[in-house]
Amino acid sequence: MPSRDLRSALAELADIDHAAKLMAWDQQTKMPAGGAQERGEAMATIERIAHELLTDEALGELLETAGEEDAAIARVMRRDRDRAVRVPSELAADLARAAAEGATAWQRARAESDFAAFAPYLERNVELCRRYAACFPESEHPYDALLDRHEPEMTTAEVRSVFGRLREGLVPLIETLTARSAPPQLTASFPAAEQRALALEMLRALGFDDEHWRLDKTVHPFLAAIAPTDVRVTTRFAEDSLAGIFGTLHEMGHGLYERQVDPALARTMVGTGVSSGVHESQSRLWENLVGRGEPFWRHWLPRAQARFPEALGAISLDEFLRAVNAVRPSLIRVEADEATYSLHIILRFELEVALVEGTLAVRDLPEAWNARTRELLGIEVPDDAHGVLQDVHWASGTIGYFPTYALGNLIGGQLWERAHTDIPDLDERIGAGELAPLREWLGQHVHRHGAKFTSAELLQRTVGGPIAVGPFLSYLKGKLSQVYGLEL
Amino acid sequence: MPSRDLRSALAELADIDHAAKLMAWDQQTKMPAGGAQERGEAMATIERIAHELLTDEALGELLETAGEEDAAIARVMRRDRDRAVRVPSELAADLARAAAEGATAWQRARAESDFAAFAPYLERNVELCRRYAACFPESEHPYDALLDRHEPEMTTAEVRSVFGRLREGLVPLIETLTARSAPPQLTASFPAAEQRALALEMLRALGFDDEHWRLDKTVHPFLAAIAPTDVRVTTRFAEDSLAGIFGTLHEMGHGLYERQVDPALARTMVGTGVSSGVHESQSRLWENLVGRGEPFWRHWLPRAQARFPEALGAISLDEFLRAVNAVRPSLIRVEADEATYSLHIILRFELEVALVEGTLAVRDLPEAWNARTRELLGIEVPDDAHGVLQDVHWASGTIGYFPTYALGNLIGGQLWERAHTDIPDLDERIGAGELAPLREWLGQHVHRHGAKFTSAELLQRTVGGPIAVGPFLSYLKGKLSQVYGLEL
Numbered sequence: 006m007p008s009r010d011l012r013s014a015l016a017e018l019a020d021i022d023h024a025a026k027l028m029a030w031d032q033q034t035k036m037p038a039g040g041a042q043e044r045g046e047a048m049a050t051i052e053r054i055a056h057e058l059l060t061d062e063a064l065g066e067l068l069e070t071a072g073e074e075d076a077a078i079a080r081v082m083r084r085d086r087d088r089a090v091r092v093p094s095e096l097a098a099d100l101a102r103a104a105a106e107g108a109t110a111w112q113r114a115r116a117e118s119d120f121a122a123f124a125p126y127l128e129r130n131v132e133l134c135r136r137y138a139a140c141f142p143e144s145e146h147p148y149d150a151l152l153d154r155h156e157p158e159m160t161t162a163e164v165r166s167v168f169g170r171l172r173e174g175l176v177p178l179i180e181t182l183t184a185r186s187a188p189p190q191l192t193a194s195f196p197a198a199e200q201r202a203l204a205l206e207m208l209r210a211l212g213f214d215d216e217h218w219r220l221d222k223t224v225h226p227f228l229a230a231i232a233p234t235d236v237r238v239t240t241r242f243a244e245d246s247l248a249g250i251f252g253t254l255h256e257m258g259h260g261l262y263e264r265q266v267d268p269a270l271a272r273t274m275v276g277t278g279v280s281s282g283v284h285e286s287q288s289r290l291w292e293n294l295v296g297r298g299e300p301f302w303r304h305w306l307p308r309a310q311a312r313f314p315e316a317l318g319a320i321s322l323d324e325f326l327r328a329v330n331a332v333r334p335s336l337i338r339v340e341a342d343e344a345t346y347s348l349h350i351i352l353r354f355e356l357e358v359a360l361v362e363g364t365l366a367v368r369d370l371p372e373a374w375n376a377r378t379r380e381l382l383g384i385e386v387p388d389d390a391h392g393v394l395q396d397v398h399w400a401s402g403t404i405g406y407f408p409t410y411a412l413g414n415l416i417g418g419q420l421w422e423r424a425h426t427d428i429p430d431l432d433e434r435i436g437a438g439e440l441a442p443l444r445e446w447l448g449q450h451v452h453r454h455g456a457k458f459t460s461a462e463l464l465q466r467t468v469g470g471p472i473a474v475g476p477f478l479s480y481l482k483g484k485l486s487q488v489y490g491l492e493l
Numbered sequence: 494m495p496s497r498d499l500r501s502a503l504a505e506l507a508d509i510d511h512a513a514k515l516m517a518w519d520q521q522t523k524m525p526a527g528g529a530q531e532r533g534e535a536m537a538t539i540e541r542i543a544h545e546l547l548t549d550e551a552l553g554e555l556l557e558t559a560g561e562e563d564a565a566i567a568r569v570m571r572r573d574r575d576r577a578v579r580v581p582s583e584l585a586a587d588l589a590r591a592a593a594e595g596a597t598a599w600q601r602a603r604a605e606s607d608f609a610a611f612a613p614y615l616e617r618n619v620e621l622c623r624r625y626a627a628c629f630p631e632s633e634h635p636y637d638a639l640l641d642r643h644e645p646e647m648t649t650a651e652v653r654s655v656f657g658r659l660r661e662g663l664v665p666l667i668e669t670l671t672a673r674s675a676p677p678q679l680t681a682s683f684p685a686a687e688q689r690a691l692a693l694e695m696l697r698a699l700g701f702d703d704e705h706w707r708l709d710k711t712v713h714p715f716l717a718a719i720a721p722t723d724v725r726v727t728t729r730f731a732e733d734s735l736a737g738i739f740g741t742l743h744e745m746g747h748g749l750y751e752r753q754v755d756p757a758l759a760r761t762m763v764g765t766g767v768s769s770g771v772h773e774s775q776s777r778l779w780e781n782l783v784g785r786g787e788p789f790w791r792h793w794l795p796r797a798q799a800r801f802p803e804a805l806g807a808i809s810l811d812e813f814l815r816a817v818n819a820v821r822p823s824l825i826r827v828e829a830d831e832a833t834y835s836l837h838i839i840l841r842f843e844l845e846v847a848l849v850e851g852t853l854a855v856r857d858l859p860e861a862w863n864a865r866t867r868e869l870l871g872i873e874v875p876d877d878a879h880g881v882l883q884d885v886h887w888a889s890g891t892i893g894y895f896p897t898y899a900l901g902n903l904i905g906g907q908l909w910e911r912a913h914t915d916i917p918d919l920d921e922r923i924g925a926g927e928l929a930p931l932r933e934w935l936g937q938h939v940h941r942h943g944a945k946f947t948s949a950e951l952l953q954r955t956v957g958g959p960i961a962v963g964p965f966l967s968y969l970k971g972k973l974s975q976v977y978g979l980e981l
Contacts, residue, residue, distance in 0.1 A: 016534070016538070017538050017542075019535075020534060020535040020537075020538035020539065021538065021539075021542075023531065023532075023535035024512040024515075024516060024535060024539055027512075027515060027516060027519060028512060028515060031515060031519065035523070035707065036719075036723060037703060037704055037705050037706060037707055037722075037723050037724075038703075038704055039704040039705040039722045039723065040705065040719060040720050040722045040723025042722070043511065043719075043720035043721075043722055043723065043759065043760070044511075044719075044720070044723070046504070046508060046760065047507075047508040047511040047512060047720075049508075050504070050505050050508035050509065051508065051509075051512055054505075054509075054542065215525065215526075216525055216526055216527040217525050217527040217528065218525060219523065219525055231524075231528060231531075231532075232528050232531035232532070232535075233531075234525075234527045234528045234530070234531055235524060235525050235527065235528025235531065235532070236525075271531065272531070272534065
């Protein structure tokens, strides 16, 4: 029974991945700091074992002879395996080591806003990423191979084209809104315990239960799906804003994707989200398209007011929506609003492509960053800590990931439009506090398939076409017109 | 460099063990219940990978050619490996499966006090343990091989001899004390949060710091040393007694052992406690010899009184010591006092040896249990839930472990005696709240060696002789004479 053998091999890989994910979750939520070095060693060993199993020749043969019922699974695995085999294990080890060293150097450099101290590490990461890209000489563009690690089968040319249209739509919109005075921010204090209680109430409405979920504190929030039956949201509540509430909805969006994968795909390595872009579509959809919308707060604002009577007692729904949807070009990506966010991504995409192409040198990066921030967002970068040093991605060797955040916005817009067609009273349901209809729709059309289809195939099945800019821009214009009370 | 290769192989095994221990800790402290099945699968896979690596021929060759500096490590590993190789992997898998099924069946059977429902599972476990023992036909006694899994190189004959002397010492002592009226128990309510705070204060005095330790809640407390730099105490505080305080000291004793192993032994597979018996000596020493002693409470009773003014405000140190050292034959091992505890162990040892020998049939076990309880403890067993069904060990295939609890009592007594010789003012130091001198003495004489020496070698080095009954009995008589105010 070759099908049985293939399933065993995939289950073994999935089990190792289970251990790796638990180790990573624990590292960021529970592990005493003193355990860091041994954890790093143990994680590296587990990674290495997984890589050896994936590149094992016997698995290759099993994949070649996979039967009909395992065809979809075998296709994805064959692809992952073929790519893993192409990268010499020395290079893989160098990439991992340079990533760890780079992340440590970055923390110091950011604290002191000292790009020069960080530059050698970034040069090393760029160099290694170029060597990684060179393992795939058939690619049209060297950045293709890096992008493919996070958004399989998407190309640099496609992203360029999509981002061009996105920028064209966003820039005039943001200019119009920036010309008007920005809505007042929420400046009150929101006790963390109350934020947690409110967030948990929202998560439960979304499908969180104690049988399969956890909510823990961390410094940089993330979602860990140890298994489809064991999904862990992490979060951080700062008392000066409600950002933690939106962050929690974001991670829950990732979590629902993993939780709702077809149980038949469990322990096959395709029982997980298909790509970073589709994953971000889920998190950003719940955070923004649902979570910053009028229907959502129609239900939840009275509940928030009961928990924060001083801060929100006197606010109207309109005022609240203006505050949480204010468009203001700003320096820091993770604090950016829904409209300007994608411009932060476009900037990073352009610069990392140039680094990989070799048309931009690392030493010239800060200047390029500041100039492009001026052009795209119209603001001045005061120092590198608030500019080129703000994100950990490049420091940890993650080149090729940034685009997926903006692709997620676009896919989210497409799914949102389609869900409204399929569920005509969707807004009314959300306004009544019912989040299950959308969750179930996403489960049916996106989540259950796991990684069985490529992102492109999934989009074709679900929205009937490729990734597109229109739905996200229409959604954004519609919402902001309403919030700002003007025709955009 | 063969030594380098050996170290890499050992490090790989240690890293896999690191993952396995984290998965087990998480399972019992943090994991949402719904994740149990996938966790079970993932843990089985990780176990299997570890077993394959341990029995790999290349490791065998490295061990044969190990250099001088790795001699001690190679000796222990060779031993573990030779034993692992002797057990067919089918039998290992059968043992693991039967253990999991037995533990599940036991939970139901205990809840309903239904031994008949459990008997087939126990028969299966006994049968598999006999098959395991048969893999070591050179043993004097079939139980030797089972004992060896937990107390390497100890034999059934030795345990019999030691337990014979222990029983002779304990029985008359207990009879004398039982003839007198038992001291009053503490019957007040102790809020769990205050117990936790007091326990944590004690742990900090013992060496707990947030950089390397955690304290978490669980149902059945245990200690998880994920790494020597990442040690996790688990505990449970019931409000009707201070048992959770003593339990926390117990687990901390295990933790200090792992925390104080020589860092040079990290990631070698011998950077851990040498045997269950020596491990139990550490936990029971801190729980009982320190933790139920007059010097300890001279310092800690005022602190406990401040936290539990209603329950303890009016109690004297003498009254308190009488309450926490009361000797009363009782049904449940885990609730037994320090004097009667070892009789519970002797009973289990005798019965499990008889099961393995085939001189006692599983169907006759409840009757044998009840009869022996009557003889050894002088009490009647009302039902199997309070008798033969009370412990999970046999249900989960753990035959050969029980003796190590009582061996731990004995070794603890020997170390306690020796520490008093080496640190003449030890009681005064403990009475002043200083626990570091004893901790450091144990670190120096026991902990730092990890599993480099056998238990017998370690005892020879530390107390100058083999395991002995005398020191524990003298300690116990001395303490109980003082507590009960009579000459024992």
